[in-house]
Amino acid sequence: MTAVLPARPSAAERRAAPSLAAAVRDLDSRRARSRQRMIGASELGECRRRAAYRIARRRPTNTRTGLQAFMGTELHRGVLRALRRQYGGLTEVGLRGEQVRGRCDWWHAPVVEDLKTTSRFGFERVLTRGVPVRHWFQVAVYAWLLRTGQTADRRLPAGDGQDVDGLRIRYLSRDSGEDVVFEADHDPALTAEAIMWLTDVYAAVEDEGVDAVPRDGFGPGVDTMCDWCPFLDLCWGPPVDPETEGEVSRQSRLTVTDEDYVEAVHDYDAWRAAENEAKRHKEYARERLRGRSGPADDLYCEWSGGGLRTQVDKDAAVERLVELGEVLPTRRTRSPQTIRVTRSGTRQDRAAGPA
Template identity: 90%
Template sequence: MTAVLPARPSAAERRAAPSLAAAVRDLDRRRSRSRQRMIGASELGECRLRAAYRVARRRPTNTRTGLQAFLGTELHRGVLRALRRQYGGLTEVALRGEQVKGRCDWWHAPVVEDLKTTSRFGFERVLTRGVPVRHWFQVAVYAWLLRTGQTADRRLPAGSAQDVDGLRIRYLSRDSGEDVVFEAGHDPALTAEALMWLTDVYATVEEEGDEAVPRDGFGPGVDTMCDWCPFLDLCWGLPVDPETEGDVSRQSRLTVTDEDYVAAVRDYDAARAAENEARRSKEYARERLRGRSGPAGELHCEWSGGGLRTQVDKDAAVERLAELGEVVPTRTGRSPQTIRVTRNGVRPD
């Protein structure tokens, strides 16, 4: 019997650069977070159905990891290392309770800190809207696990309660290097609210099953919470096939009956009315602030822009090209789809 040897790689194949994306995907698959089945503290207050899938030990259907997220993770590690070397304390402290687990980014007694690296858009959103409740949930539960000795870290004595009386969240912009810190004292009410959220998910899964737990995201393409969810396809179904389903979305699959259709139209109409009223209120406040800036209680106001800038006059450019006998460059693209919801007139008797 003659052995068949594999073909030798060509010189071009040997010189080809390894795929960074493939390395990132493989690394993510081997990380514990990709395989965990217990609710992580970072998922508290986000989507209840995602947490329910964890509890029910459902297999993730979407495990892709973007290179941007990978770079954020590596930056995260480097920043934590710098904080530990400069100020001491413990980083990436493993914590584990009966129903929740996680890694506290930095415990510099008596304060628990969580570090979040974000894009410039996410950083600006935090500056304008403040810290999401789910992020406070996360550090509050870290503090509770430390205070009750529910640790899984060899650097800490097992079962020994730790002194924690402060919460801190640090946001770092990956684009500019700016950071902003939000602080709060230990709040038993906040901790209780987070644990109640967790308890409700477990109880519903045990009594009625994971599918009885409501989803909190608005679906792919609308909510980034869904776009990066490891259970996206399990929750919303496989991506739409234009050949068989036409120009629809995954969310449109929820509109099955006439009652579903009526409810969706009414939701759109109500949201539009609220949006218009909010815009009027915002513009009114904006006009009241003209000529004023500076601190305003827990907020800060500043104006920017307003300078002169030069822009291309498109109409004049088209006319000039026509005068010169040149063909006006064009390109073909789809116009955005619009929706118009109106009220049906009812003629009085």
């Protein structure tokens, strides 16, 4: 019997560059986080529905990782390696309790630190809004697991509590290389709040089922919490098909009854009013600050911009092209959809408000 050898790759196939995206997807699928079924400490305080899916051991439906996230992960590892070599301590410490698990980025006794690499916009958001509560939840639970000896790391003796007195979160901008550090003392009340959040989710799943647990995100395209959720399609349904569903969104699937519609219209009206009022207050404070900058208690104010710059005069450019007899370059784009909500009583000749 003659063996059939596989065809040798052609010269073109040998020269073809391998797909980096495919390599990243394969690597991510092998990581423990992609196969994780227990709630991770980084998910505490974020979305209760996502945590419920973990508890119910539902299979993730959206596990694809982009190159940007991959580069962030690799940068994260490199920074931790540098911190460990320079200052000592342990990095990527495995922790595991009965209901939550995690991997502490850096334990440099007696302080637990979590490192978060972020985009320029995320970095700016932290500088302006401060640390989200869920990030404090994360490091507080790391500290609690270490203090109570709930470790899953060969470098630490199982069952032995560790000395942890401080919490630290370091944000690193992937774009500029800037970092900012926030510190706090170990706070048992903060730890208790995080554990209570988790306990409430467990109870809700047991008593009412996964689908009864509320969402804390507002859906894809509106909330990045949902855009990157591994259970996006399971929670909000599959992507909208324009051929069968038209110009709708996944969120619009929640508006089923007339009562749902009325509630959504009133929500829009209420938040529109709140937005306008907040903008008035912000602009008033802005004008009061003109010409002033510097520290203000725990905040810092500074101005930027205002210089002259040169840019294309589009109207003049169009006029010049017309004078030269040139055909104006154009392109077709879809105009954004607008919504208008008015009071029914403002127009006596209309029986109901506009759609």
